[in-house]
Amino acid sequence: MAVTRTFSIIKPDATRRNLTGAVTKMLEDAGLRVVASKRIHMTKEQAEGFYAVHKERPFFGELCEFMTSGPVVVQVLEGEDAVKRNRDIMGATNPADAAEGTIRKTFAEGIEANSVHGSDSDENAAIEIAYFFKPEEIVG
Numbered sequence: 001m002a003v004t005r006t007f008s009i010i011k012p013d014a015t016r017r018n019l020t021g022a023v024t025k026m027l028e029d030a031g032l033r034v035v036a037s038k039r040i041h042m043t044k045e046q047a048e049g050f051y052a053v054h055k056e057r058p059f060f061g062e063l064c065e066f067m068t069s070g071p072v073v074v075q076v077l078e079g080e081d082a083v084k085r086n087r088d089i090m091g092a093t094n095p096a097d098a099a100e101g102t103i104r105k106t107f108a109e110g111i112e113a114n115s116v117h118g119s120d121s122d123e124n125a126a127i128e129i130a131y132f133f134k135p136e137e138i139v140g
């Protein structure tokens with residue numbers, strides 16, 4: 001299996017509860033390496049651009065409000081089959097459906113405040129990484 005990269009966000013519900021370290025430990029324990037990380041407070045424009053694929057969905061406005069409600073930690077994660085590995089440790093979007101031992105089952109407050117984002121394909125990972133990081137900010 002090839003070593004690849006994915007993009008992760010520790011969302012405002014998790015930073016508010018001081019869970020940055022706990023979430024990162026679960027990512028690391030799952031075999032992912034943090035090769036870039038920064039804490040930012042997203043602007044409305046940044047959030048709307050990031051979630052542009054969801055523009056027509058009924059939850060778009062609220063989601064962008066939530067994502068700008070506090071700081072987030074954006075990260076680039078590296079590991080074997082990183083996109084799938086990260087999706088597996090994240091768990092299902094709705095924590096009620098997430099498997100035991102996943103980040104969302106352990107920490108999420110609800111379907112919106114679900115603690116983490118993770119890219120869903122290698123293509124989107126590349127786009128999302130480039131949205132937040134310059135190449136020189138990623139140190140593998």
Ligand code: UDP
Pocket residue numbers: 059063092093111112113114116117118120
């Ligand atoms: N979301 C929401 N309501 C929904 C579905 C999704 O608020 O009914 C939010 C949730 O924070 C989710 C994000 O929108 O993580 C993106 O949704 P997606 O379907 O891409 O889920 P993910 O890939 O994050 O599991």
